[in-house]
Amino acid sequence: MGRSWGRQPFERPGVMSAPRGSRSRGARSWQWRDWRDVRPPHQQALPAREGVLAFTRTGGLVCVVNLSPAPAALPPYERLLLSSGPLDADGGLPTDTAVWLRT
Structure with a gap:
C-alpha cells in the first residue's frame, strides 16, 4: 500500500x-x-439552486458560495465587497468561488 x-x-x-x-x-x-x-437570528438563508449556498445578514450583506460545476447567477447588489476569484464575463459566479455583496 x-x-x-x-x-x-x-x-x-x-x-x-x-x-x-x-x-x-x-x-x-x-x-x-x-x-x-x-x-x-439576523442571518437568513436565501433561495439558491443545488450546489450554491447563499445567505443574508443584517446591514444588507449577502454571501454567495458556488460549489456547483456551473457558474451561478448573483442576486441584485450595489457593490461587490470581497471575492475569492474573478467573476465570469457575464457577471456570474464561477465554480468554487465565494463573494460578499452589499445589497
Missing part, C-alpha cells in the same frame, strides 16, 4: 469522525447541529 500524498491531521483528543462518534456530544456532527440551532 502506498503512502498518502497529503499530510494527515494530527490526532486531537476528543475529536472523532461522525460515524465513530456520531452519538458523542463532542463529535463534529453534533458541533454542526449545535451551530445550526444557535446561529444568530
